[in-house]
Amino acid sequence: MSDDDLTDPQLASEAELAFEGALRPKSLGEFVGQTRVRGQLQLLLSAAAMQQRTPDHILLAGPPGLGKTTLAMIVAHEGGRPLRMSSGPAIQHAGDLAAILSSLVPGEVLFIDEIHRMARSAEEMLYLAMEDFRIDIMVGKGAGATSVPLDLAPFTLVGATTRAGLLPNPLRDRFGFTAHLEFYDEAELEQVLGRAAVMLGLDIDGPAIAEIAGRCRGTPRIANRLLRRVRDYALVHGGRADVEAVRAALDLYDVDALGLDRLDRAVMLTILTRFGGGPVGLNTLAVSVGEEAETIEAVVEPFLVRIGLITRTPRGRMATPMAWRHFGLVRESEDAGATLPIDDL
Numbered sequence: 001m002s003d004d005d006l007t008d009p010q011l012a013s014e015a016e017l018a019f020e021g022a023l024r025p026k027s028l029g030e031f032v033g034q035t036r037v038r039g040q041l042q043l044l045l046s047a048a049a050m051q052q053r054t055p056d057h058i059l060l061a062g063p064p065g066l067g068k069t070t071l072a073m074i075v076a077h078e079g080g081r082p083l084r085m086s087s088g089p090a091i092q093h094a095g096d097l098a099a100i101l102s103s104l105v106p107g108e109v110l111f112i113d114e115i116h117r118m119a120r121s122a123e124e125m126l127y128l129a130m131e132d133f134r135i136d137i138m139v140g141k142g143a144g145a146t147s148v149p150l151d152l153a154p155f156t157l158v159g160a161t162t163r164a165g166l167l168p169n170p171l172r173d174r175f176g177f178t179a180h181l182e183f184y185d186e187a188e189l190e191q192v193l194g195r196a197a198v199m200l201g202l203d204i205d206g207p208a209i210a211e212i213a214g215r216c217r218g219t220p221r222i223a224n225r226l227l228r229r230v231r232d233y234a235l236v237h238g239g240r241a242d243v244e245a246v247r248a249a250l251d252l253y254d255v256d257a258l259g260l261d262r263l264d265r266a267v268m269l270t271i272l273t274r275f276g277g278g279p280v281g282l283n284t285l286a287v288s289v290g291e292e293a294e295t296i297e298a299v300v301e302p303f304l305v306r307i308g309l310i311t312r313t314p315r316g317r318m319a320t321p322m323a324w325r326h327f328g329l330v331r332e333s334e335d336a337g338a339t340l341p342i343d344d345l
């Protein structure tokens, strides 16, 4: 994706990485929202500190951009522990994992992002490492191969996944605590934005913050990204970041009042105007929009379903009454696909 793809919750670029790093909350107290998860983590970390032991292994599950990496950093920071960062795709052999595990220092926090994408052989090595702080290393090949046990320093594994369902049960069961991160509500996003604006030294008013919060799809990463574009807009136009500036900046980047982008709108308008509101099957929809079915299913649809613009039925995707209203269209009749703008009625 490009840096301009403002509503993609995945991390975009090196520039964004640096920007995010500067805005990341450093403690649980600074971390906005996710009240339940924060309380649970606080308890887990405090109990470990009181008993002077490494905290249990933690699994953070949830969609991209909701704060999993940030929480892993906080777990290390709150306990004054060093942090090692890796990711599933970087661990393609058991040897990759053995190299990391054998060099951990006592109490270190090991963060593995996208842990569901780790190699199967490494996963199996991780079971023993998590349970007994030990791994077996195979030395030699064929009939002469022997396994040599290696003791590890006690560590806390923090795994992050956007696809908790893909993790094998033996791995999932070895985490002492699983946190399910939820999308943020608008009040929480306003707090995220307010905090980021202060850190950026941006002069922005409350209504402008609320306007951005409504468009960022419940995701702090998108909130911060939209704020960056609004800051640019205010800078170039030499004005304050007020509601007008937010609307102008986000209209320029094709992010509408609900946070829909160009592809979301193409999908919705296809369902509404070409298929009379549906039901329409995924593949037919994908061909009509000119996009991969997988992209529609994994990226576009979850958000449209979540905000109530479409429903999934056994016969395909259907637009809801809210969708007709949002696009200013009405369904002409049950069996006809044609639509008329509300203004024409």
Ligand SMILES: Nc1ncnc2c1ncn2[C@@H]1O[C@H](COP(=O)(O)OP(=O)(O)OP(=O)(O)O)[C@@H](O)[C@H]1O
Pocket: 009, 010, 011, 019, 020, 021, 023, 024, 025, 030, 031, 032, 033, 034, 063, 064, 065, 066, 067, 068, 069, 070, 071, 113, 160, 162, 192, 220, 221, 224
């Ligand atoms: N609760 C929060 N309070 C304030 N800022 C947050 C919060 N959660 C996330 N952020 C901000 O959103 C950005 C993205 O968060 P983070 O990288 O932790 O998400 P993630 O869930 O790890 O995403 P991915 O799965 O793509 O790695 C960070 O820059 C962070 O500043």
